[in-house]
Amino acid sequence: xxxxxxxxxxxxxxxxxxxxxxKKGIVISEKHKKRxxxxxxxxxxxxxxxxxxxxxxxxxxxxxxxxKYHTKEWRRKVREAMIKHWDTIxxxxxxxxxxxxxxNDWRTAVFTRDNWTCQTCRVxxxxxxxxxxxxxxxxxxxxLELDNGVALCRECHILANREQRKVEKLIFxxxxxxxxxxxxxx
Numbered sequence: 001x002x003x004x005x006x007x008x009x010x011x012x013x014x015x016x017x018x019x020x021x022x023k024k025g026i027v028i029s030e031k032h033k034k035r036x037x038x039x040x041x042x043x044x045x046x047x048x049x050x051x052x053x054x055x056x057x058x059x060x061x062x063x064x065x066x067x068k069y070h071t072k073e074w075r076r077k078v079r080e081a082m083i084k085h086w087d088t089i090x091x092x093x094x095x096x097x098x099x100x101x102x103x104n105d106w107r108t109a110v111f112t113r114d115n116w117t118c119q120t121c122r123v124x125x126x127x128x129x130x131x132x133x134x135x136x137x138x139x140x141x142x143x144l145e146l147d148n149g150v151a152l153c154r155e156c157h158i159l160a161n162r163e164q165r166k167v168e169k170l171i172f173x174x175x176x177x178x179x180x181x182x183x184x185x186x
Contacts, residue, residue: 102144106130110149120156129157135164138172 011019028036045053059065107130117124131152134142142148152160 114151
């Protein structure tokens, strides 16, 4: 007698229940899971099988479905909570002051004046950033002044900002600098 299921051979409901019961509680090793995965990798599914799988996972039949449809209000609350979470760990979502056309014109003018060259290490091209000589936050009146800008590569810009913060701590004092920094994070 041949063991296993033959393709196209119909199995009764009772036999299916017995087979299901026999398989319950069996733990598959990681090695076996990997071999099963490798066996199925690259296999092409028929259009009928794809359709059946699609139907099985639609709506409340999907195994990840939690039992309710999410309202627009609920989705808005989740989105706001995620934004607050990311803001608390320091991610900047938007920089509206840096998105204006005036600011972009200022950057382009700085790069053009400096011939698209880092003014510290003299490397031409690459990833340039426009650096405010007097800081963007502490000197709002100088934000768009061409003389207050210099083209720097990313590495030099990081160093310049580090030095700039040290100087501003001396000028504004530690307490006022911390207040400025706290206000900047909001």
